[in-house]
Amino acid sequence: MTAKSQVKINFEVSFKEPQAHYAEVEMNIAGITAKNYVDVKMPVWTPGSYLVREFAKSVEGFGATAGGKSVKTEKVNKNTWRVYNAKANAVKINYRVYAFEISVRTAFIDASHAFLSPANIFMFPAGMIKTPSTVKIIPFTGWDKVSTGLEPVAGQNFTYKAPDFDILYDSPLEVGNQDIFEFNAAGVRHEVAMYGGGNYDKERLKVDMAKIVEQETAVFGENPNKHYTFIVHNYAQGGGGLEHLNSTVLGASRNGYGTERGYSGFLGLVAHEYFHLWNVKRLRPxxxxxxxxxxxxxxxxxxxxxxxxxxxxxxxxxxxxxxxxxxxxxxxxxxxxxxxxxxxxxxxxxxxxxxxxxxxxxxxxxxxxxxxxxxxxxxxxxxxxxxxxxxxxxxxxxxxxxxxxxxxxxxxxxxxxxxxxxxxxxxxxxxxxxxxxxxxxxxxxxxxxxxxxxxxxxxxxxxxxxxxGKSVPYLGAAAARTSAGTGKVIIGAVSRGSGAWNGGLNVNDEVVSIDGAPAEMMLERMSQITYKKVGDVIKVSIVRDGLKRDLDITLTANPTVRFKSTxxxxxxxxxxxxxxxxxxxx
Missing domain, CATH: 1.10.390.10 (Neutral Protease Domain 2)
Incomplete structure (x- = not known):
């Protein structure tokens, strides 16, 4: 390839079948010389969420053209595609991404909106992480908004620029008809993009989110951003957040804003993810x-x-x-x-x-x-x-x-x-x-x-x-019913060092009875057998792998702590x- 400064990369993302959860990605690389092929790679994880998620698994329909003609491509490892450019200095790559996992860290597309978590969507040329790129979004029919921390390209609608792939992968995009409001705090313009509706009060949020911004900025003495974007996904039940350099993605419950507990919980999530603006994104290991x-x-x-x-x-x-x-x-x-x-x-x-x-x-x-x-x-x-x-x-x-x-x-x-x-x-x-x-x-x-x-x-x-100082008998096994109405009690967890642990009670055991009493009657007392003393032996009848067994379990003392402050x-x-x-x- 040529010097990195001469290579130009641009992406175009469109949505032909959003109802089927697909994004269509076109990637153009210009300024290629010195090689007969270009390797492009899909990240296997996204920063801030420490799990190899293998985003390449959602890619299909990979193909490329050079000079208007199809060129050979092959997949050379789990996340790398090789494009033979036939000595052309530019190639156009097309692929589709299936996006149907709801979380703050994974892309999700349906008929109502598209959330593009960039590490799930955009490939990078091998060795070219520091190369700039542009991203053009073509919203699906009826969608008219894009929210992102990326800088817009002047004069080009829904087109954004990233100085390198680190910034691109750190800048999620929300595409659709999200409810957008703004507030200013610590000298920074903040955009809040709400997807999914909800019983939130925009005016109250503007005031209270600004208080959080001001308090956290005071810790560090400065706010390093010119603008900041909150992308909030409101679902029937939602939670979690993922930090980015000048944005964050939050999961929330759409009707949770109406209770003090729910509202306080949301503000706590805002405080957590916004604090990452410094701690992790700039003050980092x-x-x-x-x-x-x-x-x-x-x-x-x-x-x-x-x-x-x-x-x-x-x-x-x-x-x-x-x-x-x-x-x-x-x-x-x-x-x-x-x-x-x-x-x-x-x-x-x-x-x-x-x-x-x-x-x-x-x-x-x-x-x-x-x-x-x-x-x-x-x-x-x-x-x-x-x-x-x-x-x-x-x-x-x-x-x-x-x-x-x-x-x-x-x-x-x-x-x-x-x-x-x-x-x-x-x-x-x-x-x-x-x-x-x-x-x-x-x-x-x-x-x-x-x-x-x-x-x-x-x-x-x-x-x-x-x-x-208390001596409360403790079995040390957590139980959970199976499907409703079966009456079965199944062990879900066993605590290290407890009577259940020492006595051989296993996860997935079906408890039939405890000291002859039906297990279902004992369900609420599985962790603390209050009618016994520490050191007493109880007989637990179980079914394991279809075979009935009887276990003698010596009760230990409850080791848990419970604090009171004055x-x-x-x-x-x-x-x-x-x-x-x-x-x-x-």
């Missing part, structure tokens, strides 16, 4: 960019990238006035409880959980996941909470995790690259003025239980485990300083 779109990209720092982005929405919601101090404390204690009540948290450290993201059971469900894995979202959120309190306490209220995040953002901006784990730790120590080696050993690379009482005591908040009215002046800083008390 060094492994997350430039991306390899054909293989897994490993990092041990998703506990920062996603975990801290799970911690900060609660802080932002508190600062913006959407939740109160009690709600903030309760939410954070709930996260600690989730970590401590998950057996996998003693197997997977925060760093290991991050590195193992590519086999994350959230994407590949496993009946044993609870025993072997802990989410880097939740564990990272807890690490962020503890680190925040440690910094505030060490600096006597002068600094907090905010200062670390801002300093690391500016460092990444200056160095024009992501951070290493050692660099992040060094900045935490610089801001706090103390060593964090022991903290790292415990909570980042280690799997010790959270010292919750110690950290909340920094802020003069007393926290107790209401289950401590604001200490007699807190010391030092504790009050920490509390004021952490809770944002004026």
């Amino acid at each position: 060094i492994a997350l960019g430039p991306f390899d779109y054909e293989n897994e990209n490993y990092t041990t720092n998703l506990w920062i990238a996603e975990g801290f982005t799970s911690y900060y929405p609660t802080k932002v919601m508190l600062r913006a006035g959407f939740i109160n101090q009690e709600g903030f404390i309760t939410s954070n204690l709930g996260s600690i409880g989730t970590v401590m009540n998950t057996p996998g948290s003693k197997i997977n450290s925060a760093a290991e959980s991050s590195f193992n993201a590519w086999i994350n059971p959230a994407y590949r469900p496993s009946e044993n996941a609870n025993n072997t894995f802990i989410s880097y979202y939740t564990k990272g959120q807890v690490v962020g909470l503890l680190m925040d309190l440690e910094i505030i306490n060490a600096t006597k209220g002068a600094k907090s995790l905010d200062d670390v995040m801002k300093a690391m953002y500016l460092q990444c901006k200056t160095l024009k690259r992501g951070y290493t784990d050692a660099e992040f730790k060094a900045m935490v120590e610089k801001i706090s003025g103390i060593s964090f080696t022991n903290f790292w050993d415990k909570y980042v690379t280690g799997t010790v239980d959270v010292e919750y009482a110690k950290y909340f005591a920094y802020a003069g908040i007393d926290v107790i485990n209401e289950n401590e 604001i200490n009215e007699d807190a010391t002046p030092a504790q009050l300083v920490v509390r004021k800083k952490w809770l944002g008390i004026n």
Whole structure:
């Protein structure tokens, strides 16, 4: 090929059969020399969602022409097509993409709209990731809007430009008749594109979403965008989000805006994904960019990238006035409880959980996941909470995790690259003025239980485990009925170290009876056999693979934690300083 600056790439996307979930893609590459063929590739994953999804599986009808004549093409591996250009300096490639998976990370097309997740749709020429491209959208009949973070090409309707494929793959497009409204915050124009209808109040959202933008911008001191696009898909039941450089895609329930819980949940999702504008997209682990779109990209720092982005929405919601101090404390204690009540948290450290993201059971469900894995979202959120309190306490209220995040953002901006784990730790120590080696050993690379009482005591908040000292019998198996009306009770999960685990009760066992009582009557008491004591033996009759078996199971003590917090009215002046800083008390 010629020098990359001389190659020109443009795409045209149209929709002949949207009702059948297809996009028609035309890709033109001009300026080709020096080779007899061009390889074009489809990404196997999309940044922000750490799973190899094999987008090439949805491609069909691949063909190419040069000089108006068909040329030979062949598929050379799972995601690469070779186009023999017969020494022509330009080729036109055509292919179709089937798009019928509803999520924030995958393309979806039907008669009402098209959501184009770019890594699902656009191929790139091998070795040409840094080449600019343009994208022209030809909306289906009756569609008249396109929403995207891409920059428009002046004078060309529905045509957009990307300086390279990293930007293209980071810029989803919503095509259809979405309801669009705008607001300005932190000096940035924000567009909100609502698909699917819903009981949302646009005027209320404009005000409240702007508050979130302002609060998060204040953490970092600047907002790096000129414009930002929220693409919101409202379904009967929806959820999730995926961050992009100057846009995000959110899933929501169309009728959830009418309740305070639903509305608060949506604002929390906005806060999470918007925080990614800095944390991940600019303040990022060094492994997350430039991306390899054909293989897994490993990092041990998703506990920062996603975990801290799970911690900060609660802080932002508190600062913006959407939740109160009690709600903030309760939410954070709930996260600690989730970590401590998950057996996998003693197997997977925060760093290991991050590195193992590519086999994350959230994407590949496993009946044993609870025993072997802990989410880097939740564990990272807890690490962020503890680190925040440690910094505030060490600096006597002068600094907090905010200062670390801002300093690391500016460092990444200056160095024009992501951070290493050692660099992040060094900045935490610089801001706090103390060593964090022991903290790292415990909570980042280690799997010790959270010292919750110690950290909340920094802020003069007393926290107790209401289950401590109690001896409640515990079977350790979760049950679920099969199809409605069968009366069968099937084991869905078994907890590590429990009586069920030690006694040999298995997932998929059908429980017939417990101590002679029909299992269906015991369904609500499967986890806690309250009529027994710890150490008692119960007889569980099961059917496994069509054969009946009797198991003697010794009940263990319930290991779960349940927290209660109390604001200490007699807190010391030092504790009050920490509390004021952490809770944002004026």
